[in-house]
Amino acid sequence: MSDTTEALSAIPQFAADELEAPPLSLRQLAWRRFRRHKMALFGAVMLALLFVYCFGGALWVSEDYANYTDTKARLQAPSVSHPFGTDTVGRDILARTIYGGQISLIIGLTAMLVELVIGVLIGALSGYYGGWLDSILMRFTEAVFVIPQLFLLIVMAKFFGGKVPNLTLLGRTFSGSVVVVILIIGATSWVYLARIVRAEFISLKEREFILAARAIGTPARQIIFGHILPNSIAPIIVSATLSVAAAILSESYISFLGMGVQAPTATWGNMLEGAMNYIEEAPWFWIFPGTLIVLTVLSINFLGDGLRDALDPRSRVV
Amino acid sequence: MTETEPLVRVEGLVKHFPITRGILIRRQVGAVQAVDDVTFSIARGETLGLVGESGCGKTTVGRTVLGLYPATAGAIVIDGHHVRTAKGAELMAIRRKAQMIFQDPYASLNPRWTVGAIVGEPLRVHKLCRDEKERLDRVKELMQLVGLSPRLINRFPHEFSGGQRQRIGIARALASQPLFVICDEPISALDVSIQAQVVNLLEDLQERFGLTYLFIAHDLSMVRHLCTRVAVMYLGVLVEMAQRDEVYESPLHPYTQSLLSAVPVPDPQVARSRKRVLLEGEVPSPINPPGGCRFHLRCPQAEARCATDRPAWRDVGGGHWVACHRV
Numbered sequence: 001m002s003d004t005t006e007a008l009s010a011i012p013q014f015a016a017d018e019l020e021a022p023p024l025s026l027r028q029l030a031w032r033r034f035r036r037h038k039m040a041l042f043g044a045v046m047l048a049l050l051f052v053y054c055f056g057g058a059l060w061v062s063e064d065y066a067n068y069t070d071t072k073a074r075l076q077a078p079s080v081s082h083p084f085g086t087d088t089v090g091r092d093i094l095a096r097t098i099y100g101g102q103i104s105l106i107i108g109l110t111a112m113l114v115e116l117v118i119g120v121l122i123g124a125l126s127g128y129y130g131g132w133l134d135s136i137l138m139r140f141t142e143a144v145f146v147i148p149q150l151f152l153l154i155v156m157a158k159f160f161g162g163k164v165p166n167l168t169l170l171g172r173t174f175s176g177s178v179v180v181v182i183l184i185i186g187a188t189s190w191v192y193l194a195r196i197v198r199a200e201f202i203s204l205k206e207r208e209f210i211l212a213a214r215a216i217g218t219p220a221r222q223i224i225f226g227h228i229l230p231n232s233i234a235p236i237i238v239s240a241t242l243s244v245a246a247a248i249l250s251e252s253y254i255s256f257l258g259m260g261v262q263a264p265t266a267t268w269g270n271m272l273e274g275a276m277n278y279i280e281e282a283p284w285f286w287i288f289p290g291t292l293i294v295l296t297v298l299s300i301n302f303l304g305d306g307l308r309d310a311l312d313p314r315s316r317v318v
Numbered sequence: 319m320t321e322t323e324p325l326v327r328v329e330g331l332v333k334h335f336p337i338t339r340g341i342l343i344r345r346q347v348g349a350v351q352a353v354d355d356v357t358f359s360i361a362r363g364e365t366l367g368l369v370g371e372s373g374c375g376k377t378t379v380g381r382t383v384l385g386l387y388p389a390t391a392g393a394i395v396i397d398g399h400h401v402r403t404a405k406g407a408e409l410m411a412i413r414r415k416a417q418m419i420f421q422d423p424y425a426s427l428n429p430r431w432t433v434g435a436i437v438g439e440p441l442r443v444h445k446l447c448r449d450e451k452e453r454l455d456r457v458k459e460l461m462q463l464v465g466l467s468p469r470l471i472n473r474f475p476h477e478f479s480g481g482q483r484q485r486i487g488i489a490r491a492l493a494s495q496p497l498f499v500i501c502d503e504p505i506s507a508l509d510v511s512i513q514a515q516v517v518n519l520l521e522d523l524q525e526r527f528g529l530t531y532l533f534i535a536h537d538l539s540m541v542r543h544l545c546t547r548v549a550v551m552y553l554g555v556l557v558e559m560a561q562r563d564e565v566y567e568s569p570l571h572p573y574t575q576s577l578l579s580a581v582p583v584p585d586p587q588v589a590r591s592r593k594r595v596l597l598e599g600e601v602p603s604p605i606n607p608p609g610g611c612r613f614h615l616r617c618p619q620a621e622a623r624c625a626t627d628r629p630a631w632r633d634v635g636g637g638h639w640v641a642c643h644r645v
Contacts, residue, residue, distance in 0.1 A: 207425055208420045209429075212418065216494070217413030231430055
């Protein structure tokens with residue numbers, strides 16, 4: 001009998017304790033969910049290592065060394081003096097993957113940002129306002145959509161190439177061609193994102209919480225960026241992470257055609273391109289930049305996957 | 319403006335949703351005549367119940383009155399402000415004075431916002447608090463007011479039950495200290511046991527803040543409990559409006575009579591002995607509503623002119639409005 005009363009009295013106490021626990025903040029919750037996602041954690045760590053490799057490595061190796069040609073040491077296999085081997089003109093591949101990685105990562109991330117800004121803006125305006133604005137923006141999007149991206153890349157690269165002066169940032173001089181490539185990739189890849197965002201906005205704007213916000217008098221800008229955009233973050237993050245990978249690959253296409261980042265500036269993309277004719281006789285030539293591209297793309301995708309789950313408050317995994 | 323001026327006045331309200339065809343060149347091929355020539359007014363502190371079956375345009379009336387849907391024609395005046403022409407500061411004044419509680423407590427709260435952000439939104443938008451701390455205090459006060467623990471301020475909507483979520487929606491609606499609140503079926507998505515709690519809360523709040531309600535519902539017994547006056551809607555038009563007891567005890571319009579006879583009675587003996595007015599057929603489509611009286615196809619008392627002339631919406635005495643040729 002006393003056991004029963006004891007057991008019963010324990011129930012409300014337990015419930016009270018649970019209520020008294022201080023609620024976790026948004027960030028804490030997101031971090032907890034993110035931590036659970038082992039692959040995302042792996043992606044984040046790997047990406048951090050890649051950044052350390054590319055930007056920290058620059059402290060040990062100078063850019064001049066990465067671009068130094070030694071015709072006596074052409075196509076050497078990995079050795080103590082050249083751990084990753086040398087390329088066709090005797091440049092050290094280890095040094096070039098470090099500096100090439102900087103450019104590739106910068107191109108991938110900034111081109112994604114350009115794409116994100118254009119795609120989200122056009123998709124959001126089109127989806128939220130609808131009507132004639134939607135018709136105009138979507139016809140424009142479709143016009144960009146139907147032209148093959150490669151063709152656009154070539155035409156724009158030819159048109160803008162060499163018109164942008166070199167610029168100095170963080171003590172390094174970047175070839176103007178890097179900026180051109182970033183803008184071109186950003187400007188040609190936003191169409192998918194714009195359509196995804198538009199579709200999300202069209203479905204979300206009819207929801208009752210948007211009506212409630214309108215009844216409150218919340219300005220359209222806040223409804224778009226405060227209410228609708230956070231609710232469509234999942235597909236945007238997925239699309240953005242994929243586009244980092246796509247941007248790194250796009251850069252190698254145009255570099256391949258001689259219109260991308262100009263030599264001697266290295267990128268992982270144009271290093272791969274240079275290895276085209278030596279796939280069998282000098283595998284170190286493509287293995288190292290290729291592996292780095294694969295690792296980067298994979299890590300970013302895992303990271304995006306984890307972020308999507310972590311940023312969703314409805315997710316039950318805590 | 320005098321004290322006798324009603325808080326809300328709606329005259330000849332029409333809302334048609336156009337049906338369009340074509341991709342590049344849009345042309346209108348028809349319209350859903352959701353609301354057609356609706357006139358009513360609500361006095362300060364009063365609760366007007368708006369009843370009718372699903373799809374008759376009740377929700378559209380509510381949303382159009384607040385200007386969430388642009389009206390096709392008619393006049394809407396809330397506390398002296400014309401909703402259809404209001405812009406800028408005047409529109410914001412209307413938004414502050416008139417609020418809405420929604421039907422679906424699951425869809426009406428942003429799933430990515432915390433309760434604090436949701437309830438605090440009107441305070442932020444209308445700049446009603448000096449700083450962050452004052453806003454937080456006010457949000458906690460509002461949460462207490464609707465019976466939620468202020469400790470739950472950082473929780474997300476999905477962590478609450480339906481009834482609690484509806485309380486969050488009520489707290490949000492009250493944040494800007496409105497005069498007029500449209501309750502759009504606030505209880506129909508809730509469990510019966512929770513319905514009573516929410517209705518009592520709405521009553522308490524009305525008493526405390528002198529709120530004026532437009533209470534949209536299809537539960538006739540709940541409306542009888544809560545409302546001072548009741549308006550009955552059928553296929554986009556008002557058919558009858560009067561003091562609550564008058565509507566329930568001496569309904570004049572045949573549709574109201576039939577609607578009331580469908581209310582279940584808990585006593586089986588009374589239920590068996592009572593006269594049921596059963597209607598024939600289905601509610602016609604609002605895309606192509608019948609001419610004349612919209613109810614004539616199903617009306618047990620219809621006569622020839624009902625099919626051709628639209629009955630006027632008139633006061634038959636003592637504030638009892640009805641639209642029927644036979645009355």
